[in-house]
Amino acid sequence: MLDRIKASLPSLAPAEQRVGRLVLADPRAFANLPITELANRSHVSKPTVVRFCRSMGYDGLSDFKLKLAGSVSEGVPFIHRSVDADDKTGDVLVKVIDNTVAAFLKYRNDASTTALEKATQALLATYNSGKRIEFFGVGNSGIVAQDAQHKFFRLGITSIAYSDGHMQVMSASLLGPGDCVVVISNSGRTRDLMDACDIARKNGATTIVITVTGSPLAAAGHIHLAANHPEGYDRYSPMVSRLMHLMIIDILATCVALRIGAKLQPLLKEMKNNLRNKRYA
Known part of the structure; x- marks a missing residue:
């Protein structure tokens, strides 16, 4: 903290x-x-x-x-143990896992439940009105956006993910009141995502941003879900921050599924039954 x-x-x-x-x-x-x-x-x-x-x-x-x-x-300390060129495999194993576990425990202590509740309510309102939920991200965050679309798609929610800047701007231009867009960014400074978020908000869509506190994107959305982890961008692509983004998506998907309630169970059960035919006995 x-x-x-x-x-x-x-x-x-x-x-x-x-x-x-x-x-x-x-x-x-x-x-x-x-x-x-x-x-x-x-x-x-x-x-x-x-x-x-x-x-x-x-x-x-x-x-x-x-x-x-x-x-x-209680001190859940922030641990950032950089890997070194001469580290053995066992050293890398311990350092990567320690970084991840410490970041997750820190997020558990720091997370704003009010912001998560607002995001859940916004996503649920979009679902109930039959409007669209879209996920925007580029690079590593684009992969998180695809994972988010997969999780919400399984809940019977109309959703799509875009990782191309031009597609994001075009899609944001078509959004309107009742729609919801979730913008995911590690740095919170990607110009394409900022442009798409501004357009979606201007058109009346609810904008949820998952990014680092203090970044331009953090101030651009209606709802900010803080994902803070000081990662070395110069040496490696973001690792722990990507896992934090996936975790936040998991929290949102779980909260929305619980709010949808019992009517979701038959859908998930049928889906599982149909998928069994795709597996070897």
Whole structure:
């Protein structure tokens, strides 16, 4: 959590940066002080303290303090163990798994359930109205978008995935009120995805963005699902962040399936029965 705040500081407003520096200076004190004292020590207004917490992806000051206290006390530490050229296979195994497990546990502590609930409700509303759900991503995120389309398709939901920038812009131009687009990006700075997201939002579609906090894309959607993991982009293609995106899609698909309810069971059962014919006995 503290690593995320430190990484996000440059993208925040100057007043919010002062609040962030106060957190980093003494996280335990921040978690226990009242909002008036926090505002005084940061030389900002009380609403600015709350805005900082929301900019970091939390529901408000109370939610931020709760997650901060948990992060400091129970300490699911951020582990980023870089692989080296002379690492043995066993070393690579341990480092890759440690990075992934630590990132997942960190996400469990940091995730905004309010944002996930809003995204679930938006997807469910689109399903109930018979409108379209679309998934946009490029590169590694394009593969996640295809996986998302597969999961929602199995629920009987009209959905499609695009990984080509031109197709995304064309499709976004055809979306309208009631439709929903989920934009997935590791960096949150891909121009094609920004363009498509802006067009879809302008046309009245609900936009859900899965990306890093503080990025341009994070501010472009109606609903931001934060996926924060400081990964070395220069050496290897994103690995842990891609797995986090897949996990978030799994959470959304599961939540939507549960809200659809019992009428989904016969469909899934028939699908399984029909697939049995595709397998050797």
